[in-house]
Amino acid sequence: MLFLIVVLIAYVGMLALMVGANVLTVSWQDIGKVLRDPDIQRSIKLTVVTCTATAILSVLVAVPLAYLLSRYHFRGRAFIDTILDIPILLPPLIVGLSLLILFNRVSPSTCCGMMAGGLWLAAFVGFLWRVKGSGRAMIPGSLLFLGGLFAVAAVLTRGAGSLEEVTSGFGLPMTFHPLGIVLAQFPVAAAFAVRTMRTTFDQISPRYEEVAMTLGCHRGQAFTRVVLPLAGKGMVAAGTMAWARSLGEFGPVLIFAGATRGRTEVLATSVFLEINIGNLPGAAAISLLMIVLAVVILMIVRFFVGRGGAI
């Protein structure tokens, strides 16, 4: 028991000391100065806007993916499950670097070609599994068809320049642009949102959908009328989790969106920029602001998830 208490005190104490060190470095004047700084005000606004956009996008992607993984048992599910966790395990800088290369060195034609190849490979593997007759494969025909569409798109987009040039052509520049911040935050935030939604759907008995279907619902109606209302708190928790992850995202944002003061500066990059110019109290004041935001987010998550699970 004593050992457990020592470990608890050591860990909680370390966290408290880290926050305490920040507090000791900052005066009320520093906080006031930071909050009055127009660049930091813009940074706060951009942080709130990009984190909110990323959180919404993450939940929109997480709900169907998590539902698929929770309700459908198909060959390759464990593989897909693992792939969805990769952004969590990947070093953040690599996420940013990969996005930078993808948007600036790879053409849409190559992207579509790679997608076609991947889908056809999945279709082939699915076909082999189906031939073996040992369970349901992931609809090889549909994968083949989708792969075909990507192949056609690959041919049609030949010579279109880089992905960045194409998105810029549509008025959606990504690299070193505020929109890029959302894209840089998204992979990791979405991975956390998928995990949270998966837990939520796992906790909702499939029996509700089955009963709803006997009463006349098709699967889509059973999902929207029965499952989705039950998953509401889980969706809030997933969104909040994604928001909190996005708040702390620094490496990918720095590499892909840059750290241009007043343009692509979010709070995490503000801390970096303040340290770069030797303004430690300023950096600590912004850190405190982020800590407060993180604690508020944590309390929201605990309120929704901690009391009675996802439902």
Add this chain to the structure above:
Amino acid sequence: MRLEIKDLTVRVGGFVLSDFSLAVAEGECVALMGPSGCGKTTLMEAVCGLRSGGVLSGRILLGGVDLTDLPPGARMIGLVPQDVALFPTLTVREQLEFGPKLHRWDRDEMRDRVEGLASDLGLSQLLDRLPKGLSGGEARRVALGRALALRPRLLCLDEALSGLDEARHDEVLQVIRKMIDREGVTALHVTHSRREANAIADRVVVMGPREA
């Protein structure tokens, strides 16, 4: 309506229910008994259309209509599952209206049906309550009402009385029997209890143990 199950083989995971046949006359209530794992629930789920991918062979006919390939919602079968599965976010009234609303019933017809069922099942005072505040017996009665609201052609009760204390058990048992008679619906009732089977059913069918 008359239910006919002909040589039905269903696979669920590693379990296979082989060549099962059963005929239930119109308005008859049949209790299905058997040891755990013999396939009672699998059979009931197959009849309801919830294991359609697992049906390997055989036919399910209700009133002469082949249901085997129909989706669950087109079968007009009411299900009261073992865990009741009342939708947690809906009030008792909304539970009873769930099926009729999906089938776009006329508003007055739906209100009459819901209030009639609520009265018959002793739920009139509970219509605005959420499932969270209901007792086990009340929840069973709501689940029964929800299953009967659409005037199904077959009522499936999957160990719907398990987990109730003796007093509530007998009370709900009588309500179920009364409602089956009143609605004139054909019923399949899965149970482990011989006493319950004898009390509710016109006929008891005992399923054999799972084949090795």
